[in-house]
């Protein structure tokens with residue numbers, strides 16, 4: 001699938017004020033700075049559709065983008081960034097969890113993980129919560145352009161081993177790079193498939 005049109009619709013912090021839940025929706029979540037906004041720009045072939053920054057904590061709201069007039073991509077704030085004041089963080093986490101639990105047209109949540117790092121508790125616990133809450137999700141390992149192929153392979157193996165401590169099967173995953181475009185076709189094909197079913 002190709003994205004021909006990507007249009008910013010609205011930002012807000014309240015799931016009740018999101019656009020009508022009348023079409024498929026896919027959202028990107030993960031630790032601050034993992035590359036959520038950059039991945040949305042890469043998938044949509046736009047440089048500045050979603051605002052990115054070298055400094056963590058850039059995206060602070062739920063941002064809806066209408067794709068090909070048919071479905072939504074959603075950019076979410078990051079979780080787990082220690083430098084954001086705690087009260088602020090708790091507020092985000094509350095509206096993020098509400099959005100995830102209440103948004104009935106959320107067909108799949110993409111959980112982004114930095115491919116360079118070893119498994120972090122905040123991500124593992126978040127995915128466990130998704131599992132318990134029966135929220136469909138896929139993992140996207142980001143920034144793979146920063147690794148040699150053999151390093152990436154070793155990191156993926158280690159991540160799988162860690163996941164198997166709590167999961168019977170490894171959740172589906174993609175590898176991506178917003179720099180090189182790796183993963184674009186696979187992620188868009190996956191979305192197209194889900195849209196059609």
Ligand code: GTP
Nearest residue numbers: 032033034035036037038052053057058059078178
């Ligand atoms: P928050 O909105 O703060 O939660 O961050 P985010 O997850 O949206 O990250 P963002 O897309 O703003 O990217 C953070 C930084 O990582 C920026 O400096 C990006 O240029 C860089 N970055 C994102 N994706 C990639 C990638 O695939 N490869 C490389 N090399 N850099 C990346």
Ligand code: MG
Nearest residue numbers: 036037058059
């Ligand atoms: Mg962002």
